[in-house]
Amino acid sequence: MxxxxxxxxxxxxxxxxxxRDISHYWVPMCSNARCGCRLCAWPTRREAAQAWNERAATITTTTTTATTEN
Ligand SMILES: [Zn+2]
Known part of the structure; x- marks a missing residue:
């Protein structure tokens, strides 16, 4: 996995x-309830995991680029 x-x-x-609906899609989300970060639902666990990781990578890259530019 x-x-x-x-x-x-x-x-x-x-x-x-x-x-909880009939589709039983997978929703990638943050385990911190107070954060509330969540993405749209995906039909498979693998797609949901990939979507979460791509989202995380995009934001991390953007932040890194901003802080390393001088
Ligand atoms: Zn979070």
Whole structure:
């Protein structure tokens, strides 16, 4: 299974939760309830994990670029 990167906003571990409706999609979200970071639902666990990791990577890269530019 894909390992999830930490949340780009609060650095807590990411997690996957299944929707309660009939689709039973996977929703990538932050394990920190007070953070509330979550993405849209995906049909498979793997796609949800990839979406979370890409989102985390995008934000981390943006932040890194901004701080390393002089
Ligand atoms: Zn978070």
């Amino acid at each position: 894909e390992s999830l990167k930490p949340c780009p906003f609060c650095n807590q571990p990411g997690t996957l939760e299944r929707t």
